[in-house]
Amino acid sequence: MAHPISQGFPLPLPPADPALPLGLYIHIPFCERKCPYCDFNTYAGLQARFTQTVDALCRELEEWAAPLAGRPITSVFVGGGTPTVLDAGELARLFETIRRCYWLAPGCEITCEANPGTVDRPKFHLLRDLGVNRLSLGVQSFQPEELAFLGRIHGVEDVYRAFDAARAAGFANINLDFIFGLPHQAPAAWADTLAQALALGPEHLSLYSLIVEPNTPLRHWVDSGQVDAPDDDEAGALYETALERLAAAGYVHYEVSNWARTTAPPNGDQSDNPTYACRHNLLYWRNQEYLGVGPGAHSHLRLVGPQGETVSRRWSNRKPVPSYAQRVLRGASVVDFSEELAVRVSMGETMMLGLRLVREGVAFARFERQHGADLRQVFADEVARLVAWGLLEEDAARVRLSRRGLMVGNQVFAAFV
Ligand code: SF4
Structure with a gap:
């Protein structure tokens, strides 16, 4: 319904x-x-x-x-x-x-x-x-x-x-x-x-x-x-x-x-x-799912697309408090921005957000579970370049920021989006 x-x-x-x-x-x-x-x-x-x-x-x-x-x-x-x-x-x-x-x-x-x-x-x-x-x-x-x-x-x-x-x-x-x-x-x-x-x-x-x-x-x-x-x-x-x-x-x-x-x-x-x-x-x-309620709140959920595929969608509610409340209370939608995320965009966001986790980084297994793809292939060039510059570290399980990368994090994150 x-x-x-x-x-x-x-x-x-x-x-x-x-x-x-x-x-x-x-x-x-x-x-x-x-x-x-x-x-x-x-x-x-x-x-x-x-x-x-x-x-x-x-x-x-x-x-x-x-x-x-x-x-x-x-x-x-x-x-x-x-x-x-x-x-x-x-x-x-x-x-x-x-x-x-x-x-x-x-x-x-x-x-x-x-x-x-x-x-x-x-x-x-x-x-x-x-x-x-x-x-x-x-x-x-x-x-x-x-x-x-x-x-x-x-x-x-x-x-x-x-x-x-x-x-x-x-x-x-x-x-x-x-x-x-x-x-x-x-x-x-x-x-x-x-x-x-x-x-x-x-x-x-x-x-x-x-x-x-x-x-x-x-x-x-x-x-x-x-x-x-x-x-x-x-x-x-x-x-x-x-x-x-x-x-x-x-x-x-x-x-x-x-x-x-x-x-x-x-x-x-x-x-x-x-x-x-x-x-x-x-x-x-970790670019996982959340529902945000309230004026201006953001949400990110995985929904089912027309062919039965899973698509990531994010949206935000309208910001002004009076119109948010009035619309909810009369049963109208309060969504004012909504977009379906292209697969590549969603993968880039997983990198940009996950690299903020300075210990965990982005684990290859988690990336694969989330996107059905191998991070080492999807972002081979970006990772190789950033590792060569000393901004990322890679081991058998993950990539994460190096100490140098931590000090210029925004530049590292930007490489993936
Ligand atoms: S106005 Fe001040 S107290 Fe309120 S959310 Fe912003 S920073 Fe926090």
Whole structure:
């Protein structure tokens, strides 16, 4: 039976294969205040839209339940935006809908993003009660002046309070997000931020360099000369510092921007990645399947083509919150971009994304399972050239970035797309 949310798709889904991992992403498009560097599809001042948007998210989740029946969900990621701006009733409704509509695989990783300025102990207890087993806190810096520059609503003390409250509520898998490469960022300030982060002992760390995105206040400040642009060489040096400090503290660098601890309990991911690697993000990096619900959310699923062949399709939902919610609630499609991926494009994306996994890289066996072709033949020229330049390493099982390749990753990835 056709269902209205996916009516933009002429193709059915293939028979359910419970062995294939499938992630669920839920986009909460709200924040208390918009940070000047952020280009995510998220808005401040829309409190009046919370209820209707949660209604729409629940409806979209319900609509997708039948087509995805029989597919166990291996990870759920509630992100945004700032999911924790929603109140207890709204969060409860969302999680109740997920559990009612989907089969969550045993050990399913359920992540919720939170802003240290929007959480307290009762909210963390609520998230635990709702089944969230991984928390991702947007800390960004331990330097008050950097937090002010980034326009964050929280201070350093809020981070300590939030982290302690999360641990007290029982979170045993916590990620902390940081941003480095701010204009003229002092190396000593970055080293101090890393030291304070490590002292807390989170299971996972994500470190992203500051990017000046189009159509943001930061872009305007840089273009008008109010703020200097971030410097790539300075950011590279700060990244090297992070590589050293985190390795010395026992964190495993498993993705270009991500580190994790390896101590038990195992998260069930059979790979070279550390125990606390983010399973949901591993789906993206392995070019696997995920359904995204919410305004602007992206999805990637394998569907059945006219000759019975499997085709990869990705799509995104319309971004404006009011029209997303109104259309979902009247049963109309919210897809505003959709494309079928040519086989060669999909293979290139598997390389571009998979090479971000600095330990795992792209395994020949996984590539063959996913595309029915031998990576060593499809990309023979590209791999030979990049190995000769010292940017890729190849062994009997995989290709992956060399240390030199890691420092110029974007140039390596571009060779495949
Ligand atoms: S809190 Fe996060 S999602 Fe919200 S505006 Fe700031 S950076 Fe963007």
